[in-house]
Amino acid sequence: xxxxxxxMILEKMKSSGFNFSQVRALSGAGQQHGSVYWxxxxxxxxxxASSELxxxxxxxxxxxxxxxxxxxDSSTASQCSSLEKAVGGAxxxxxxxxxxxYERFTGNQIAKIYSQNPEVYMQTERISLxxxxxxxxxxxxxxxxxxxxxxxxxxxxxxxKVWSASCLDACAPALAEKLGCPVPSHSVLISxxxxxxxxxxIQEPTPALEGHILCNPVxxxxxxxxxxxxxxxxxxERIRDDCASGSWDEFSKALTSTVAGNNGNLGFYFxxxxxxxxxxxxxxxxxxxxxxxxxxxxVEIRALIEGQFMxxxxxxxxxxxxxxxxxxxxxTGGASxxxxxxxxxxxxxxxxxxxxxxxxxxxxxSAYRAIHGLVAETGVSLADVVKLxxxxxxxxxxxxxxxxxxxxxxxxxxxxEQKVIYNPTSSCLAK
Numbered sequence: 001x002x003x004x005x006x007x008m009i010l011e012k013m014k015s016s017g018f019n020f021s022q023v024r025a026l027s028g029a030g031q032q033h034g035s036v037y038w039x040x041x042x043x044x045x046x047x048x049a050s051s052e053l054x055x056x057x058x059x060x061x062x063x064x065x066x067x068x069x070x071x072x073d074s075s076t077a078s079q080c081s082s083l084e085k086a087v088g089g090a091x092x093x094x095x096x097x098x099x100x101x102y103e104r105f106t107g108n109q110i111a112k113i114y115s116q117n118p119e120v121y122m123q124t125e126r127i128s129l130x131x132x133x134x135x136x137x138x139x140x141x142x143x144x145x146x147x148x149x150x151x152x153x154x155x156x157x158x159x160x161k162v163w164s165a166s167c168l169d170a171c172a173p174a175l176a177e178k179l180g181c182p183v184p185s186h187s188v189l190i191s192x193x194x195x196x197x198x199x200x201x202i203q204e205p206t207p208a209l210e211g212h213i214l215c216n217p218v219x220x221x222x223x224x225x226x227x228x229x230x231x232x233x234x235x236x237e238r239i240r241d242d243c244a245s246g247s248w249d250e251f252s253k254a255l256t257s258t259v260a261g262n263n264g265n266l267g268f269y270f271x272x273x274x275x276x277x278x279x280x281x282x283x284x285x286x287x288x289x290x291x292x293x294x295x296x297x298x299v300e301i302r303a304l305i306e307g308q309f310m311x312x313x314x315x316x317x318x319x320x321x322x323x324x325x326x327x328x329x330x331x332t333g334g335a336s337x338x339x340x341x342x343x344x345x346x347x348x349x350x351x352x353x354x355x356x357x358x359x360x361x362x363x364x365x366s367a368y369r370a371i372h373g374l375v376a377e378t379g380v381s382l383a384d385v386v387k388l389x390x391x392x393x394x395x396x397x398x399x400x401x402x403x404x405x406x407x408x409x410x411x412x413x414x415x416x417e418q419k420v421i422y423n424p425t426s427s428c429l430a431k
Contacts, residue, residue: 006137035130039125070130082111098156126178131146132144158205161182198229205223219381225319227276229274230273230274252338254298255301262303268283268420311417336355347399350402350403
């Protein structure tokens with residue numbers, strides 16, 4: 001599917017008269033953690049692919065695993081437990097790789113494939129991440145995995161930036177050969193990497209059992225903290241369909257018809273098992289902390305949006321981050337076009353929210369990365385590359401008085417979250 005999608009978009013560019021001779025550099029983005037399994041002999045087929053045939057025809061028999069595991073997979077709990085035990089516990093694994101064992105992380109996905117289908121694993125000559133897979137299609141050869149995406153696998157030693165032998169051995173035999181050597185994220189001939197994510201730039205990594213510490217793809221001497229929330233845009237779309245007739249305009253009107261703080265009504269909305277916190281189901285609480293079975297539609301919408309942003313602030317602060325007077329938020333992705341949603345984000349964090357001209361920030365970032373790839377070896381930083389780009393635009397500022405309003409709500413939300421984690425079953429489970 002991915003290869004055919006590439007064939008289709010390149011054919012559209014060709015048909016539109018795009019001048020490929022003007023392309024100086026190419027970069028891309030791929031969902032983190034996802035993996036692609038190349039069958040033995042595929043390197044030669046990839047190298048000798050005919051320009052006369054669509055690439056998806058040429059490569060149709062090249063994959064030992066037909067359906068790639070992606071970030072939404074949560075079926076590897078036993079492999080996670082085994083990995084943590086093998087290296088001396090969850091915190092020790094986090095110290096090595098930046099994260100405790102997570103079901104969606106690639107190392108645990110590989111371990112599952114090896115344990116359930118060892119013959120398929122043995123038939124595999126190379127394992128790519130989605131990002132390095134995309135780069136490989138353009139190279140006609142296997143692209144290496146970059147440090148930043150590689151640190152989302154539970155396999156990379158994030159300080160030394162080499163594979164951890166103990167982690168590799170705990171997942172599958174001869175795994176280093178199938179992964180190749182990782183490389184800096186700005187390397188030429190490499191690509192970088194639909195949940196809600198919160199990224200924080202840090203200098204000194206302090207791995208914990210919650211969240212992730214990744215190698216910074218922009219500054220090789222720095223790190224990046226990441227919080228990932230699985231029930232993001234899909235959850236918002238489901239509530240939009242249920243409560244606003246599938247219309248974002250109606251959704252926004254309902255959101256603004258309710259007051260900040262939602263009169264004390266709070267909700268947790270997890271159609272699928274959430275990553276942070278580890279909980280599932282729909283859980284609604286009134287202002288007296290009593291569990292209720294439903295909310296009016298407009299209250300449901302605000303409870304969803306406020307709850308999603310309160311969770312982000314709470315868990316960011318658990319990692320040691322504080323909202324300061326100079327704090328600013330840069331919002332990207334499809335929801336960044338919705339000013340009503342951004343207003344709630346600004347109010348909950350008590351910080352101004354900025355946006356960029358395109359919601360498709362992955363494409364824009366890839367373009368800048370491609371430019372950077374041309375000059376990175378000469379010591380030019382990505383900051384130098386993007387300094388002529390338009391500054392992010394101020395979208396919204398916090399409503400006066402919201403800090404006092406949300407402070408007790410954030411405390412309540414954090415306390416109720418503990419009830420949700422430890423009591424994951426509910427009569428209010430999502431359909």
